[in-house]
Amino acid sequence: MIQSMPFRAALLSIVIAVLLFGIWEASSDVPEKSTEMTEYEMLMGGADQEARVPPPSDVLVHAWNELSDPFYDKGPNDKGIGIQLAYSLYRVLTGYVLAALIAIPVGFVVGMSPLMYNALNPFIQILRPISPLAWMPLALFIIQDSETSAIFVIFICSIWPMLINTAFGVANVREDWINVARTHELSSLRTAFLVILPAAAPTILTGMRISIGIAWLVIVAAEMLVGGTGIGYYVWNEWNNLDLNSVIFSILMIGCVGMLLDLALSSAQKLVEYNE
Amino acid sequence: MSNAFLEVSGLAKVYPTKEGNDFTVYDNVNFNLNKGEFVCIIGHSGCGKSTILNTLAGLDDPTAGAVVMNGKEVKGPSLERGVVFQNYSLLPWLSSLSNVEFGVKARWPDWSKNKVREHSTRFLSMVGLEHALQRKPSELSGGMRQRVSIARAFATQPELLLLDEPFGALDALTRGVIQEELVKIWSETQQTVFMITHDVDEAILLSDRIFVMSNGPNAAIAESVKVDIPRPRQRNTIFQQPGYYQLRNYLVDFLVNRSAEKPDNSSGKPKEVNPLSAITSSSAPATTIDNDRNAHPYAVNQ
Incomplete structure (x- = not known):
């Protein structure tokens, strides 16, 4: 039991965590004042002039407070972490699902038809490297709604990995399997659903997994720009409030949610995987 | 117009090359298959056996010539x-049962689920796989x-039924078992079988006739060799049949010495x-067997 790999790995993880938090905690200790406070300092209530990153113990206490009531709503400037994350997730999932609805069928067509591949390839190659945030001004001007613009930015950044992976997966389905469909006189539609889709599914899911990761990266930046609600806005707002406890706490929450999204897609990927 | 079940006439396959001159794999391939016949085709690599088979399947278009089955020209793949x-x-994401069901459902779309399952299970038990219905291809040997x-x-x-070197990748023991299963199913179902093989013994064991191909390029079917050995044939006793080695030597001699000659296709x-x-008509079979014992069954492959 003690010898088993997962157990040893978990033990090592805990040791590393304790070590890191220990160093962080120690370095955050406010040194004892050796000199007496000046009059000014006394006026300022003895505040430390040197700003410090809060120690992990403070962050943990803050996290506990926030997580024990994640959905409170005390007006536009003070909402619980759960509400902020829910806003972000709503935007990410809406943009992502819309992108999947377009990318997967288009990817199918591009993958099945060399003509379509060559015709659409220049557009894909030019549009793909554009930073999604570069679309923001144009989106705001055209859509005239910050909420929808944020969703559009998610849409535009998650469409490419899904489109390219679907096209690649479909184009590389083994000729033998297509021949099996042909010798069984399957219609094009049935071939697409019974042979090509299951054959390309692992590649398509890989694209979907890359996309959800990018979408979650981009939503933070997009919400810092559009403001109002969401985890990205929350981080920036707490920075403006100089509440570093909240900033660090929300950074950790972004990581946790991103991990959960990836976990969901990777378990979906396991469902469609096959061994040759 | 003959009334053969399958008629192949003037079949040719030409690939254009970069230099501009065409590469003719085979040319003027003509043959008939009768209903219920088991025919093997044998020849050196590159003579276009697989392309002929794919053309019969309708997966490959011939450069010239036509394949007519039951009076209808083959224009594409068909369930026939x-x-x-x-x-x-096999489709690797489906179990062995689902792989068979895939074919059965395509063939009879209006069959009930139970009927499809029952029919597929029956054919899987014919090949001795009733214990592996739910296993995926990756879990099978x-x-x-x-x-x-x-x-x-x-x-x-x-x-x-078209078989493209179905036992090529199998070890000799497994191959023997499946050959027997193949013959068993074939004799039960009375289907016509056209099979590619590289193995002379396999061809003799299974076929009614063996087509031997001359070498490519410009390959052709040189001869149609009748296998005049009575059925049922047993893998372990067929070499004791009168004339087995004579037939075998004839085929090996063709492949080793004569396949490079241009056949007379006029x-x-x-x-x-x-x-x-x-042998089969009158002369004493005993002497033939004695003569043939001098030849070691596997000495001729070199």
Whole structure:
């Protein structure tokens, strides 16, 4: 039991965590004042002039407070972490699902038809490297709604990995399997659903997994720009409030949610995987 | 117009090359298959055996010539022509049962779920796989995969079954077992089988006739060799049959010494040959066997 790999790995993880938090905690200790406070300092209530990153113990206490009531709503400037994350997730999932609805069928067509591949390839190659945030001004001007613009930015950044992976997966389905469909006189539609889709599914899911990761990266930046609600806005707002406890706490929450999204897609990927 | 079940006439395959001059794989290939016949085709690599088989399947378009089955020209793949591919071509995300059901459902779309399952299970038990219905191809050995593939092809009950070197990748023991299963199913279902092989012994064991091809380029079917050995044939006793080695030596001699010659195709049909006609008619079989014992069964492959 003690010898088993997962157990040893978990033990090592805990040791590393304790070590890191220990160093962080120690370095955050406010040194004892050796000199007496000046009059000014006394006026300022003895505040430390040197700003410090809060120690992990403070962050943990803050996290506990926030997580024990994640959905409170005390007006536009003070909402619980759960509400902020829910806003972000709503935007990410809406943009992502819309992108999947377009990318997967288009990817199918591009993958099945060399003509379509060559015709659409220049557009894909030019549009793909554009930073999604570069679309923001144009989106705001055209859509005239910050909420929808944020969703559009998610849409535009998650469409490419899904489109390219679907096209690649479909184009590389083994000729033998297509021949099996042909010798069984399957219609094009049935071939697409019974042979090509299951054959390309692992590649398509890989694209979907890359996309959800990018979408979650981009939503933070997009919400810092559009403001109002969401985890990205929350981080920036707490920075403006100089509440570093909240900033660090929300950074950790972004990581946790991103991990959960990836976990969901990777378990979906396991469902469609096959061994040759 | 003859009334053969399948008629191949003037078949040719030409690939254009970069230099501009065309590369003719085979040319003027003519043959007939009769209903219920088991025919093997044998020849050196590159003579276009697989391309001929793919043309019969409708997967490949000939440069010239035509394939006519039951009076209708073959214009594309059809469920009337089942194919067993060399690399099995099972769908890896489906269990062996689902792979067979895939074919059965395509063949009879209006069958009930139970009927499809029952029919598919029956063909899988014919090849001895009733214990592995739910296993995926990746969990099966090469021999078991090829059995699933054979079951899938036979289960759709095509009029013509095309087998592209189905036992090429199998070890000798497995190969023998599946050969017997193949003959068993074939004799039960009375389908017509056209099979590619590299193995002379396999061809003699299985076929009614063996087509031997001359070497490519410009290959052709040189001869149609009749296998005049009575059925049922047993893998372990067939070499004791009168004339077995005579037939075997004839085929090996062709492959080793004569396959490079250009066959005389002026008649438009391969020459019909029966190396055993002397034995089966009158002459004493005993002497023939004695003579042939000097030849070691596997010495001639070099």
